[in-house]
Amino acid sequence: MDSIDLEVLKTSAAWIAAGHRCELITVIKTWGSSPRPIGATLAICDDGTVIGSVSGGCIEDDLIARVRNEGMRRAVPEIVSYGITADEAHRFGLPCGGTIELAIEPLSQRSRIAELLERLERHELVQRRLDLHSGDVDLSKAAPGAQMQVSERAMVSVHGPRWRLLIIGAGQLSRFLAQIATAMDYHVTVCDPREEYRAGWQVDGVQLVHDMPDDIVLSMQLDRRSAVVALTHDPKLDDLALMEALKSDAFYVGAIGSRLNNSKRRERLLQFDLTPEQLARLHGPIGLYIGSKTPSEIAISILAEMTAIKNGVPTAMLIPHAATPTAPGENACAVESGAV
Structure with missing residues (x-):
């Protein structure tokens, strides 16, 4: 059986190969209590299909509704926040004052998801660096104990048999x-x-x-x-x-x-x-x-x-x-x- 993160990557690769537009959403920061930890992922297809989770369900519902109503128009990654106000926290199932910050990445062949999966099949521990301005991706060997890092310029995630x-x-x-x-x-x-x-x-x-x-x-x-x-x-x-x-x-x-x-x-x-x-x-x-x-x-x-x-x-x-x-x-x- 695969972990949910691996299932997200595999499903994303299948959508890309089939010619679908899709996006990978990653939790990069939380304040207060949060239903899902930093690094949790969700992938969403242009038809509204999702796999994975970034919240208890309400944020997923909002992401799906936006895709169905507005389509997928992002060309580069975007950082979005949910739950900044008390009303939003209540709406999205977060504790009052809680906030969750997400990186939304439009996926394509240049996202190198298929290559990442090939390296994971070889049981490698892989570091994936996403340029948040351009959407370019670099893959490299991760050091033991490496953890996710996010800066104004890049998001570095770690994948593999931790x-x-x-x-x-x-x-x-x-x-x-x-x-x-x-x-x-x-x-x-x-x-x-x-x-x-x-x-x-x-x-x-x-x-x-x-x-x-x-x-x-x-x-x-x-x-x-x-x-x-x-x-x-x-x-x-x-x-x-x-x-x-x-x-x-x-x-x-x-x-x-x-x-x-x-x-x-x-x-x-x-x-x-x-x-x-x-x-x-x-x-x-x-x-x-x-x-x-x-x-x-x-x-x-x-x-x-x-x-x-x-x-x-x-x-x-x-x-x-x-x-x-x-x-x-x-x-x-x-x-x-x-x-x-």
Whole structure:
């Protein structure tokens, strides 16, 4: 599955190829609360068809109405604002006093959308510079951690696999985790050297490799946009990979298993050249506590914790599986066997 931003680009490319006039609308600034973040996109075709979103719907309605009533007459990009007054804020579904600023770009072959998509297919992180005066576009390799920038002269947006996820193990839980993570704009790699687990395992858009997990971790050169999740329950596969991942800049490293198994894993990892600070980065039992029991729910739990860490949510606000208390009178062994 594609993220919504990628769908916007793909649909725009199809409209351009079919000879339609179309425009790409990007949120470039907000004041106060806003329904959509900076960088959110929407594309609109000359027949009023839209894909994507820049608000809760009211701004989209206004953009569609303008296209249908006035047509598409822009030759160069234009910056427009919505919600400057209290009346406009109410009309467009923004909080009183809230404002959203949009860049509206008329698209054509010179917009280089098709070329951008080709580079994204190669999993490149791409910087797209739009000259706000002329409409000219330059594409270049983006630096890790690059963010959207807007000046009086240009809008620079960043596109590509900003987040990577390495899943160790090709079991049923891995399938659900890979499917959901792909929909969340992760570039997912699944690693499992066990042939019996790889046979018949496939998720569209997910790379399956059979090298040893620790070799894959090293070859990926994990950065702050990377996460590693170990799901095999096999120390021979998980431990060395976790050791290398914990030494990297990966924003999240987690392993499945009960509290007892995770305690034993931590003892084993301390026998390697890990520092206590590095080991403290390991999440396990993995995931947030949401009462999950099935593989699909456990996958959601894991990605919920990953998302919270990625977004900088304070740990004091999280309830991970590792912190869930045993209910009074509940068998501790049963809790351990049910933890993820």
